[in-house]
Each structure stands twice: as structure tokens, then as C-alpha cells.
Amino acid sequence: MSTKNLTTFSKVDTGAILAQVDEDERKGAADQSPSMGGMGGMGGMGGLDDADGMGGGGFIPEDPDDGSNFAAHHLESSDVGKTFDVLKDHSVTKTLLTAGADYDNPQQEWDVEVDYKARVAGSETPFEEATRRRLTVGSTGLPAGVEAGLKTMQVGEMSHFTVQPSQGYGDEGDAARGVPAASVLEYEMTLHRLFERTQSHNGQLVKWRLVKGTSWERPSSRAEITLRWTGRLSRDGEPFLKDFEQTFTAGDASVPTFFQSAVVGANGMTTGEVCELKVAPALGYGAAGAPDLGVPPNAELFITVELLHWVGVEDISATKDGSMLKRVLRRGQGWERARARYEVKLDLEVRRSPSAPVASSAEGLVVTLGAIASNVEVAEIGTRLVEKEGAVTGASPADLAARLETLLPLMQLYETAELRVSLPKTAGAGAVAGTDAGADGALMCLKVRLESWTKVEEVPFTDGLVIKKILRESEKGDHLTPNEESICVVRYTVRRLASTAQGEGGGSPSWRTDGEVLEEVPIERPRTFMQSEGGAAGVLPCIDAAVRHMKSGELVQLTAAAAWAYGSPSFDSTGPFLARESAVVIELELLSFVRAKETWSMDGEERLAAQMRFKSRGNKLFARGEYRFALHKYTDSNSKAPRFSDFKQEREEKAGEQEKAGVDISDGAAAATSSASAASEASEASSVRSAAVLSDAEIETKLSESKAITLSCFLNIAACHLKLGDGAMAEKASNDALKLDMANVKALYRRAQAKRLNLDFEGAKADLLTAAKADPQNREVRKELEELKEAMKEQSRRDKAMFGKMFAAP
Secondary structure: OOHHHHOOOOOEOHHHHHHHHHHHHHHHHHHOOOOOOOOHHHOOOOOEOOHHHHOOOOOOOOOOOOOOOHHHHOOOHHHOOOEEEOOOOOOEEEEEEEOOOOOOOOOOOOEEEEEEEEEEOOOOOOOEEEEEEEEEOOOOOOOHHHHHHHOOOOOOOEEEEEEOHHHOOOOOOEHHHOEOOOOOEEEEEEEEEEEEEEEEOOOOEEEEEEEOOOOOOOOOOOOEEEEEEEEEOOOOOOEEEEEEEEEEEOOOOOOOHHHHHHHOOOOOOOOOOEEEEEEOHHHOOHHHOEHHHOEOOOOOEEEEEEEEEEEOEEEOOOOOOOOEEEEEEEOOEOOOOOOOOOEEEEEEEEEOOOOOOOOEEEEEEEEEOOOHHHOHHHHHHHHHHHHHHOOOOOOOHHHHHHHHHHHHHHOOEOOEEEEEEEOOOOOOOOEEOOEEOOOOOEEEEEEEEEEEEEOEEEOOOOOOOEEEEEEEOOOOOOOOOOOOOOEEEEEEEEEEOOOOOEOHHHOOEOOOOOOOEEEEEOOOOOEEEEOOOHHHHOOOHHHHHHHOOOOOOOEEEEEEOHHHOOOOOOOOOOOOHHHOOOOEEEEEEEEEEEOOOOHHHOOHHHHHHHHHHHHHHHHHHHHOOOHHHHHHHHHHHHHOOOOHHHHHHHHHHHHHHHHHOOEOOOOOOEOOOOHHHHHHHHHHHHHHHOOOOOOHHHHHHHHHHHHHHHHHHHHHHHHHHHHOOOHHHHHHHHHHHHHHOOOOHHHHHHHHHHHHHOOOHHHHHHHHHHHHHHOOOOHHHHHHHHHHHHHHHHHHHHHHHHHHHHHOOO
């Protein structure tokens, strides 16, 4: 749409627009379609003298909570020519002529810069027009319906609004403007600019955003900020100061309050952003004014300010005493941060103070987070600092390692940061341990560029005995990992762990991979196994555990203790006999996997079968004394327990399959639907008939079977917790079992054991007596009762001895 639309209005039949909107709404109700097609005749404003010119209807019915039409607020090029009901009552309609390019819509009290022409419907002569006029939404002086339409526009948008009298100048009209009574109005409007408005200090500081910034981050406390500003006494007045560059530290009391409020914090500015500030005298130069600048007393100020750049400064000291200030010299990438065990590669420069020459440096330094103090090269760098600058308490080699341990986990990948270490601000500057720490109290200044890191992590649920180092990330862009019982395809090489000595050149501790090869599964002959059943397939437990947390195509290095390698009781293969006591290093690649069916997608039979499998795995782990891992299996087993609805849905699906296959569900006979395909259909019916449809009674039998498994698992969970010495959790599991069977003797017995462990002897006694009454011949219950009596006697003797000492004569 060319700009000639701003000077020459097209003829629009208002009645036709409203009729078309009504027709679009009726169509929408009939076919429930959110989009009612194109508006063939609306490409330009001409030739729309009747309803036929409106084309195929463009109104998109919406019903947002605020009564407005969301679709009218966020239009695209494909919406050009379509008409929208702005207020959902036909009082204001909007036809898009040119789509905008921004997402924001004008809000109340924001400023806008617009062109518009207004005329009475049917008239060729505008009664009002404006070019590049700046208006404040809510007090534009435009009719209410026009403001409502303006609030739906985006920057760069041109639209035509048709406004009924109720949202225009009413039944009276506006004689001064030449608007007759009860006139329908037509406005053609272009939104050029949008000035977001915020205010603070009870309205004494008002800010309009003129230009958006280039990032989303804003300066915070302590940031070092550089901006350029121009000051005026009125919005269009001559500057009293022009393009003045100023640098200050956020929080500096000498900086005017309005700069702090406008630039810093969550409502501050971003780099490259330009804002206009209206500053009340109390926040500006006040009653004194600024005679040297030509600012009179009690003057209101208009400041145009641009945030040129800023350096983020964060106090990372443990007590926030200003003794460790991190300055971000160059921002990095991503949200991830290095964690303990990660191997981090960095460039490092060390000075005594920010202005001092470099005392020591290193490029490509590799450290292990959590073990930097043992890194030989870091110690040498710290030593050179001391030799060159002198010994200062707080700036020793050990202190350097500690500072890096604090700084590195707070840095982004590729970030460059400076860490200024000084005396606590509360302590002041001066001598430390008889040595001058510098006039500003500086102890050490580090400049660090984080080049890369290698992820090193514990494999979950291995008690830290299996460590995974990622050698190559997956390149498939898929975030899925195997779930339990996934079918995994792997290749790997197992070597004996030869050493955990310092790395080459005295670097950080590392694992040697040149030990004796104990086992190799090459990529030409990969191994396939079911996750969680790897031991049965000859796969080491550490590999079985690790693949659960890998992505397809990922290559890792594992280090595993003997208990998770050939010495594991869950490893069913013989393995290298001499390696039973050896820790191992494994290069492992997950080539591919097929995820097992998720519990939520299983039918009743599948859930019941899974419940049995997981309980069986728990039993095996319990028998081997691996109680913590058995706990997980029993808990997983209970999570698989089916519900009646799982079998009911399964029954309905099978019934549908049998009906399609021509099966008479009442007697199981196959019904051929045509003689030409009788043989084929009989075969299909036979297959479907093999999947029996369960009756309600059969489903209840299945659920009873599942309940028995769940009860058994709760009892076993309690037994695991007792073995692990956790009486509280054992009691909870016993209570869960008793909810299923309140008279269960074993559950009462387990709960009594838990209560005894928790020193609740009376509670334990009550449970054992109840169990003995239910099963008088139970030897375990009787034995526990005898042991409880002895425990109670012993406790009584200890209590008497303690009280005797408390009340004994001095």
C-alpha cells in the first residue's frame, strides 16, 4: 500500500463491512473454523461499494477474557485485506492495509507517533488530519473507538477503522469539526513509532523508550556504566548540554538519582537503548538550579540518554564484603556453567592490582574444578606472583587456586572476566601481615578467558563410583536418552585403570587410558542389550548404568570402581579373572537405542507384567545385598501397578479390533463379511480372537494379583530401609503395606522393627502383640518380642543410671 492512501481516501461501504462481519461470525459458528478465508477485494481500498467486493470474509472470531479481539492485535502480511471486529460488538472494525513489523501494541499512557486522516463515511473531504503527530494513549483527543483501534496496531502498520457513533462523536456529532449528528467515522492511520512509558518516584521521573536496545541484559548494582546524554528545559527546546559522555558506577551516591533509576535494575536500560526522561525539579537540579549550565531554579528537565556500554560487576565474596569483585569484560554464550569435576581450559593473567603489570600468566591451562589446589601449574603461577610482587596474606598460591574455584563456576563459556581481590571494604586498605597490600587494598587481580570445558559427572545412582567424562557430544540434536528396558547398541573398550597421577606437564589429575586392554567390543561387531539387564548380556554394570544418561552418538570415558566392573555381583559373565579387583577405564559410545514403552502408554496386562519384572529385579538386588538399588526397583514396580481403567480401555480396544475382524464377541466365532475374502478374514479373526477380552470379574482377579505384588514390594521396601538403618522410612513403608492389609502380620512385624530402631519401644511392643495374637505360632514375632523385652530392660537401666547421676549429691 503506497503512501497516497494518506491523502486520498477510498470509498468504503460501512454497511457492507458490518454485514460481512455478521456473515463471517455465522460461518464461524457453523464450521468452527478460526480463520474465515481471504478477503479478495480488500487488496486496495478501491472498488468496495457493495458486499460482493468484500470477498471471502476475513473476520477471525475470538473470545479473550478482556473482550478484545487478540487476532486484531498481532497481524501478519497474510492478514492484509481482512477485517476484524475490534470490540466484539461491531462498533469498531479494522481493515489491515499494511502489516506492522513489531510485536508490541500501544498501552495506556504510552506515547505514539502517527499519521491519520479522518472523514465522515460517504464524504470525500477529511475533517481532521495529522502527520507524525506524537500522542499519549488515553489522552489523544481522538474518539474512544479510534483509541481502541490504535491499541491494536503495531509499529509500521497501516489500518482503516470504521467507527460507529456510539464509539465516535455520538448522536450529537461535533459541529466544530464538521461532524454531523450520529455520523459513522472512517480513520486511516499509520503507526510510525511507539514510546513505551514507565514512571517512578511517584511520577517525578517519567521515561519513554525511543530506541530499543540490542540485548536483554540490564546493568545491576556495582556495574560500570557509560552513557551519552543531552539535556533540555523543554522537549523541543535548545540543549543546555549536548552529547555528554559520562561513566559512573551503579550505586555511586554522587550520581543523580534519575540516572540510577532510569538505567540500572530490572526496569533499567539495555545496551544501545535510547530513552527520554522527564525529571521533576526535586530529582534534578532542585531549587539551586545549575547556573553554569543555564538551568534555572526548580526547572523541569528533559534528558535524552543512550546507554553506550556497561561492564557487569558482581560481588562474589562469601560474605558480600566487596573483597572479590567479578567484572565481565566480554560476555560468553549459553546458560550452562562448569560444575565440580569439569575439566576447564582457560587463559590466565595474574597481577597484584588492576593497574600493575602482568606478574604471571598461562595459556591453555587445564584445571579440574574441585581439585585446582593440586594443580602443579597453578601453584607455579601463584609462586611467580609472590616472587615478583612479594608475599601478602591473601595472595598465596593456595589463595589463587581458591579464587579460581570461586570464579570459574560463575562464568559462561567463552566469557572473559576480571576478578579483583582486595581487603574487605570494612577493613580498609593498608598493610597485611606487615606487607603493603596496595593503596586500594588490592591483593590480587585475575584476568580469565574460559576457552572450553569437558563435562565430567557422576553417573547417577552409583554412589560416585562411576564417573563419566564426555569426549564427544551427540550431534543429532536429539535430547532423548534411553529409559529403563530400552534396547541399546554400544561399542566400547575396557582397560585396567593404570593411574590417577598428575596430567602431562604437571597439569590437573587425569585418568590414564593406556592400561591393559581387558575387553573390546568394536564398532564392526557392536553389542546389543536391554538396559537394566546388561549383566545378563555380559555388559558391565557401569556401562548399563551410564547409557541411561547418554544420547545417541555420544562418546564418553568412564572410570569405574571394581564393584561396578568385573567385581560386581550383578555381572553374570565370568570376565577377565585377574580384573575382578581392578578399577577400569572405558571408552564407550552409544550407537543407537530404541526406547521401551512408557508406563503411561501401557495397557493393563503390560503394566502388570512390568510390575512383576521390576519386583523380580528388586529381589535379585536384595539377595546380593544391594539394598539401595533394590529400593528403586521395588518403587518402580509399584509405579507400574495397573488400574481398572487400564484393563477397561484395553478391553474396549480389543473389542473394537474383533468387531472389525468379524469376530462374534459373544461366542468367539469368526464371521466372514464376504465370500471373496473369507479365508483372509478368518485368519485375521483367529489372530484377534487370541487376544482374550477380559470380563469385569477377570479384571478384578488381575487387580488382586497386582495388589499382592504392591503389598509385597512395600514389605520389601521396609526391609531395605531396615537394612540401611532408616527406621523412619521403614515405618512409612510398613504403614503403606498396612493400608492395603491392616492385619498383615509381616507388615506389623516390620513396623515393630522400625519402631524399635526409632526407640519407640511401646509402639513396637503393641505391634508385636497384635501380630502374635493374629499368628501365635510365628517364631520371628516371638523372637522379636523377646529381644524387645531385653532392649527395654537395658534402656531402663540406662535411664536409671542417668537420672541417678543427675540427682546425686555433689
